[in-house]
Amino acid sequence: MRDDEKSNLRRLPLFREMMTPTFDSLMQIAYAQSFPAQLELIRQDEYADFLHVIIEGSVELHAS
Numbered sequence: 382m383r384d385d386e387k388s389n390l391r392r393l394p395l396f397r398e399m400m401t402p403t404f405d406s407l408m409q410i411a412y413a414q415s416f417p418a419q420l421e422l423i424r425q426d427e428y429a430d431f432l433h434v435i436i437e438g439s440v441e442l443h444a445s
Contacts, residue, residue: 386413389436 423429
């Protein structure tokens, strides 16, 4: 992940108060990825493969 992407993440409330060693440890295995519109990332009752952090754009939730 590029330094500017890490800086953007660091400013998010989720990571803002996190201790630097913890944040750095997470960033060692993190990467930025773009997804196309209408892509289903996860379904209810299924385990997620990743922690997705939305930096730009939006997410739609559906219930069934």
